[in-house]
Amino acid sequence: MKYKNKHIGMHLRTWGVLLSMLFMSAAVQADPVPLEERLLLCGGCHNPDGNSVIPENPKLAGLNAKYLQRQLEDFKAAKRSNPIMDTIIPMVDESEFKALAKYFSEQKRLAGVLAADPATPAATDAQSAPAAAGAMSVQARTELAAKGQQIYLEGVLATAAPACGGCHGEDGSGNDKFPRLNGQNQAYVIAQLTNFRSGARTNDPKGVMRAVAKRLTDEEMAAVAEYIFTLKEAE
Amino acid sequence: MKKLLSIVIVALFSMQAAVVVAADAYKPKVYGKKGYVWDEMTPERVAVLKMTGDPVKGKESFRGCQGCHKADAAGVREGVYPRLTGQHTSVLVKQITEIRAGIRLNPKMLPFVEDPAISMEEIADIAAYLNSLTTVRENGKGAEDMSAKGKKLFTDNKCFTCHGKNGEGDAAKSYPMVSAQHFDYLVREMKWIRQGVRGNSNPDMVKAIAHFSQSDMEAVADYLSRLPDYRTVTAQAAAPAAK
Numbered sequence: 001m002k003y004k005n006k007h008i009g010m011h012l013r014t015w016g017v018l019l020s021m022l023f024m025s026a027a028v029q030a031d032p033v034p035l036e037e038r039l040l041l042c043g044g045c046h047n048p049d050g051n052s053v054i055p056e057n058p059k060l061a062g063l064n065a066k067y068l069q070r071q072l073e074d075f076k077a078a079k080r081s082n083p084i085m086d087t088i089i090p091m092v093d094e095s096e097f098k099a100l101a102k103y104f105s106e107q108k109r110l111a112g113v114l115a116a117d118p119a120t121p122a123a124t125d126a127q128s129a130p131a132a133a134g135a136m137s138v139q140a141r142t143e144l145a146a147k148g149q150q151i152y153l154e155g156v157l158a159t160a161a162p163a164c165g166g167c168h169g170e171d172g173s174g175n176d177k178f179p180r181l182n183g184q185n186q187a188y189v190i191a192q193l194t195n196f197r198s199g200a201r202t203n204d205p206k207g208v209m210r211a212v213a214k215r216l217t218d219e220e221m222a223a224v225a226e227y228i229f230t231l232k233e234a235e
Numbered sequence: 236m237k238k239l240l241s242i243v244i245v246a247l248f249s250m251q252a253a254v255v256v257a258a259d260a261y262k263p264k265v266y267g268k269k270g271y272v273w274d275e276m277t278p279e280r281v282a283v284l285k286m287t288g289d290p291v292k293g294k295e296s297f298r299g300c301q302g303c304h305k306a307d308a309a310g311v312r313e314g315v316y317p318r319l320t321g322q323h324t325s326v327l328v329k330q331i332t333e334i335r336a337g338i339r340l341n342p343k344m345l346p347f348v349e350d351p352a353i354s355m356e357e358i359a360d361i362a363a364y365l366n367s368l369t370t371v372r373e374n375g376k377g378a379e380d381m382s383a384k385g386k387k388l389f390t391d392n393k394c395f396t397c398h399g400k401n402g403e404g405d406a407a408k409s410y411p412m413v414s415a416q417h418f419d420y421l422v423r424e425m426k427w428i429r430q431g432v433r434g435n436s437n438p439d440m441v442k443a444i445a446h447f448s449q450s451d452m453e454a455v456a457d458y459l460s461r462l463p464d465y466r467t468v469t470a471q472a473a474a475p476a477a478k
Contacts, residue, residue, distance in 0.1 A: 155302055155303060157311065157313060157315045160303070160315070160343040162302025162303045162347075163301075163302040163303070164302065165302070166298065166299075166300070166301040166302025166303065166305075166306070167298055167299055167301075167302055170306075175298075177298075178298070206351055206352040206353075207346060207352065208299065208346065208347060208352060210346075211346030211347065212302075
């Protein structure tokens with residue numbers, strides 16, 4: 001899948017880096033950094049409420065606090081790597097991770113809405129949908145999500161790929177061990193699956209995601225990512 | 236003093252060497268390879284069997300298994316993944332530890348059960364949890380009822396010696412319950428046991444089913460797939476006696 005509006009993401013990433021440079025001085029000081037300031041740093045890419053509208057960046061809202069804290073620690077320890085996060089994480093002290101993880105874990109995760117037209121009004125975060133969808137029509141995306149639903153709930157028998165819902169929950173709500181997936185941005189999900197498959201990301205504690213991703217094709221990853229984007233937590 | 240120190244150092248080194256040798260010495264063999272010991276009590280299997288599994292913890296640990304075996308542990312009707320509900324804990328422990336040890340060859344399952352994906356305690360907990368479950372979902376059966384032929388083959392070839400008259404297996408000897416299992420799983424495992432693909436074949440079973448044709452295997456599998464869960468049978472048998 002190609003993303004038409006990738007440059008928007010690039011602009012926001014640049015913003016994020018600039019903002020972080022602004023606050024670098026704050027990090028050096030011993031006084032604890034107010035959460036509001038931190039939200040400017042993190043929120044540039046992930047949105048202050050954690051529902052990132054940039055398809056390449058993950059939504060942090062509603063992520064399980066323990067999981068999120070572990071990711072921050074892993075970025076700090078270079079056990080997980082990302083060009084942007086690698087420049088941001090030195091500015092944040094390890095002692096702040098817990099509070100940041102708690103804050104984002106308490107925000108409400110918004111499900112994505114499949115849309116083809118950027119002008120489509122309303123709906124949770126319709127803004128992000130067109131960027132991720134590229135030139136796909138709503139109907140094509142809905143069909144792709146339906147394929148993804150099959151994989152998410154039943155797995156792929158032929159290649160023994162387990163159902164995502166087994167660990168992450170049928171509604172994608174996750175737990176301390178397995179991160180929340182519902183509503184997550186497609187491009188981010190595809191990137192992580194690809195990185196697990198290639199071995200570029202290795203901080204799945206027991207290598208389980210690497211084993212799973214090796215059993216998925218590019219098409220299956222795209223389908224499952226589309227479904228995850230639309231997935232809502234069970235009421 | 237110097238002499239004493241060197242003795243201590245030498246002693247430490249030789250101890251380390253001994254440990255390395257011991258670790259090297261344990262190399263499990265699979266069926267068909269020289270030195271294969273069927274039903275070997277591996278150190279890990281012994282250790283896990285000594286533990287008392289906690290079904291409540293097991294339910295949480297099973298989360299990592301249910302992507303394939305399903306949340307109700309009933310597997311899939313297509314038989315790609317077996318039904319695990321009610322299986323004897325001794326059997327579950329034997330199979331999981333043998334997959335980890337490379338005695339049962341199961342590359343699909345290995346990444347999800349190998350050390351440290353799950354701990355020894357988790358194996359005990361998961362086994363206790365699965366054993367406690369009842370089956371609610373219907374299992375996969377053969378396309379046509381071949382249970383009469385299957386029952387005859389099961390009896391004539393004395394399969395009941397290990398797997399029991401009702402397919403209930405034998406918890407004390409780690410023989411699996413095979414009743415109410417998915418038809419396709421039973422056929423596949425019979426083939427894999429006979430070919431040695433499964434790795435941990437019982438040589439006696441290989442002999443017992445060596446002469447089975449494809450349709451014989453299907454008949455036996457169909458018969459077993461139509462048998463009720465052994466615990467239902469036991470409950471029914473016990474009911475009149477209780478009166």
